[in-house]
Amino acid sequence: xxxxxxxxxxxxxxxxxxxxxxxxxxxxxxxxxxxxxxxxxxxxxxxxxxxxxxxxxxxxxxxxxxxxxxxxxxxxxxxxxxxxxxxxxxxxxxxxxxxxxxxxxxxxxxxxxxxxxxxxxxxxxxxxxxxxxxxxxxxxxxxxxxxxxxxxxxxxxxxxxxxxxxxxxxxxxxxxxxxxxxxxxxxxxxxxxxxxxxxxxxxxxxxxxxxxxxxxxxxxxxxxxxxxxxxxxxxxxxxxxxxxxxxxxxxxxxxxxxxxxxxxxxxxxxxxxxxxxxxxxxxxxxxxxxxxxxxxxxxxxxxxxxxxxxxxxxxxxxxxxxxxxxxxxxxxxxxxx
Amino acid sequence: xxxxxxxxxxxxxxxxxxxxxxxxxxxxxxxxxxxxxxxxxxxxxxxxxxxxxxxxxxxxxxxxxxxxxxxxxxxxxxxxxxxxxxxxxxxxxxxxxxxxxxxxxxxxxxxxxxxxxxxxxxxxxxxxxxxxxxxxxxxxxxxxxxxxxxxxxxxxxxxxxxxxxxxxxxxxxxxxxxxxxxxxxxxxxxxxxxxxxxxxxxxxxxxxxxxxxxxxxxxxxxxxxxxxxxxxxxxxxxxxxxxxxxxxxxxxxxxxxxxxxxxx
Numbered sequence: 001x002x003x004x005x006x007x008x009x010x011x012x013x014x015x016x017x018x019x020x021x022x023x024x025x026x027x028x029x030x031x032x033x034x035x036x037x038x039x040x041x042x043x044x045x046x047x048x049x050x051x052x053x054x055x056x057x058x059x060x061x062x063x064x065x066x067x068x069x070x071x072x073x074x075x076x077x078x079x080x081x082x083x084x085x086x087x088x089x090x091x092x093x094x095x096x097x098x099x100x101x102x103x104x105x106x107x108x109x110x111x112x113x114x115x116x117x118x119x120x121x122x123x124x125x126x127x128x129x130x131x132x133x134x135x136x137x138x139x140x141x142x143x144x145x146x147x148x149x150x151x152x153x154x155x156x157x158x159x160x161x162x163x164x165x166x167x168x169x170x171x172x173x174x175x176x177x178x179x180x181x182x183x184x185x186x187x188x189x190x191x192x193x194x195x196x197x198x199x200x201x202x203x204x205x206x207x208x209x210x211x212x213x214x215x216x217x218x219x220x221x222x223x224x225x226x227x228x229x230x231x232x233x234x235x236x237x238x239x240x241x242x243x244x245x246x247x248x249x250x251x252x253x254x255x256x257x258x259x260x261x262x263x264x265x266x267x268x269x270x271x272x273x274x275x276x277x278x279x280x281x282x283x284x285x286x287x288x289x290x291x292x293x294x295x296x297x298x299x300x301x302x303x304x305x306x307x308x309x310x311x312x313x314x315x316x317x318x319x320x321x322x323x324x325x326x327x328x329x330x331x332x333x334x335x336x337x
Numbered sequence: 338x339x340x341x342x343x344x345x346x347x348x349x350x351x352x353x354x355x356x357x358x359x360x361x362x363x364x365x366x367x368x369x370x371x372x373x374x375x376x377x378x379x380x381x382x383x384x385x386x387x388x389x390x391x392x393x394x395x396x397x398x399x400x401x402x403x404x405x406x407x408x409x410x411x412x413x414x415x416x417x418x419x420x421x422x423x424x425x426x427x428x429x430x431x432x433x434x435x436x437x438x439x440x441x442x443x444x445x446x447x448x449x450x451x452x453x454x455x456x457x458x459x460x461x462x463x464x465x466x467x468x469x470x471x472x473x474x475x476x477x478x479x480x481x482x483x484x485x486x487x488x489x490x491x492x493x494x495x496x497x498x499x500x501x502x503x504x505x506x507x508x509x510x511x512x513x514x515x516x517x518x519x520x521x522x523x524x525x526x527x528x529x530x531x532x533x534x535x536x537x538x539x540x541x542x543x544x545x546x547x548x549x550x551x552x553x554x555x556x557x558x559x560x561x562x563x564x565x566x567x568x569x570x571x572x573x574x575x576x577x578x579x580x581x582x583x584x585x586x587x588x589x590x591x592x593x594x595x596x597x598x599x600x601x
Contacts, residue, residue, distance in 0.1 A: 028599075029599070076428070079432055080432075081428050081431055081432065081596060081597065082596070082597055083597040083598055097597055100431065100432070101433075101434050101435075101436065102434075104432050104433060104434040105434045109432055111428070111429065114425070114426055114428065114429050115426075115429070116429045116432075116433075118347065118351070120351050120354070121347055121350070121351050125347050125350075128343055128347070129340070129343050129344055129347055132338060132339065132340040132342075132343040132344075133340040133433060133434050133435045134434060135340070161354075
């Protein structure tokens with residue numbers, strides 16, 4: 001059964017990056033029949049195309065992109081269940097396909113759409129089995145589980161069969177299952193899909209805490225930009241199987257120069273405010289009380305804008321709306337031919 | 338405890354929670370046992386009290402043991418692995434640090450241990466009360482019978498796994514499963530003892546692993562085949578375990594390759 005694992009490969013040095021993708025390519029053969037034709041023709045679909053990416057140990061990377069951009073294919077190649085068509089993959093210094101099971105001891109994976117828990121057993125039993133699979137001592141298991149139960153608030157349903165859990169409860173259980181063996185790299189594929197705001201926040205808070213405690217590398221794919229904003233420092237946008245943007249999250253907004261929006265509520269209604277050159281009035285609402293002002297983060301600061309407004313009127317309340325990364329991603333796609 | 342031991346005990350406990358299903362299974366197996374025993378006894382009576390080595394009591398014992406083994410052997414096949422392959426859930430299984438086949442076998446042993454006690458014993462007791470059952474003459478028949486049963490569970494598990502692994506290549510395995518079940522139920526000696534087959538069919542049956550799944554353990558447990566004579570059939574069972582285990586490992590490896598190369 002150990003057909004893929006070469007026996008006793010020495011543990012690679014921690015100097016190697018957590019993830020190293022070099023010119024990674026993956027083609028799928030798709031067979032479709034053209035309209036009016038009986039015979040199906042096969043054609044090649046390139047899901048991942050010359051993808052280069054290095055993730056250092058301890059980094060938290062949000063890997064985002066539209067459906068079909070190649071996110072899942074990349075993750076499958078990183079975990080060793082899919083062989084690249086061309087190019088190189090190294091994860092924690094290992095070759096994923098030949099060293100799949102060995103790698104499985106060092107990484108934790110959550111596929112939001114699939115479960116790694118035992119459906120008909122109490123949640124607690126899944127952790128007993130997983131701990132045995134990872135050859136954890138009873139003491140190590142109990143200590144780690146205690147931390148996970150507390151951090152993810154699992155206690156209320158730890159003894160309930162998994163099939164009876166709500167989606168939010170199950171996802172917390174899945175994350176605990178992926179983190180049980182304290183993996184060096186955590187790969188989360190859509191971990192908050194279908195969760196309500198409170199469940200999402202709880203999950204994110206714990207992921208941040210655990211990462212701060214253990215220096216884990218986090219690799220996250222999601223459609224929820226809140227996940228990226230709360231969990232990651234770096235964002236990688238994939239489009240058509242290739243990296244369309246790679247950089248720090250804050251600079252990502254500036255890079256695109258997407259406008260921010262300042263909403264001020266004035267003490268006294270006013271028809272117009274004199275604004276600096278690079279700011280524009282988007283709307284006046286509530287009969288002159290609420291003013292929506294658009295400006296670009298790189299050209300104008302909020303204090304400068306506020307002091308200018310303060311010269312003209314008394315500000316009762318204000319709020320600042322950051323551009324949603326979703327819109328920014330769309331903008332990136334829009335720019336590409 | 339080892340990973341496989343933990344999985345086996347967890348699987349035992351998991352099945353012990355399905356109380357209603359267990360009770361319904363016991364009831365069904367017992368009722369069908371009664372029907373099958375009536376037909377067998379009628380046939381033997383029409384044949385003049387004995388039919389190819391089976392008298393009335395031995396025939397009843399054969400039926401009740403067969404009914405008792407339906408659940409632990411999983412005579413009617415399983416579909417879980419094939420479904421996991423089709424739905425892509427097998428990716429999760431392949432990402433576990435424990436290899437898939439030993440993991441499934443541990444689950445199977447835990448499950449079958451529970452099913453043997455909960456679904457195997459009651460039909461036997463019912464049979465003992467209703468028709469009476471023949472007990473083996475030698476005490477050696479008990480340990481050898483249990484060993485034969487373990488081998489039978491293993492052979493059936495491996496063959497069933499091979500059928501399920503076909504899901505890596507074909508989109509719909511239900512037809513294959515039904516075909517397998519029909520062939521297995523006949524050639525294993527589940528429906529009628531294989532020695533009742535015409536010679537040509539008996540020859541075919543003996544060239545397959547199917548009699549190792551039911552006929553052999555039933556013969557060994559009932560003592561119809563004595564301890565010394567059952568050693569050869571047990572060796573045949575062990576041989577099939579080796580052959581099918583190799584086939585299953587190769588099939589899974591090919592399936593994984595296919596997944597790796599063609600995608601899920």
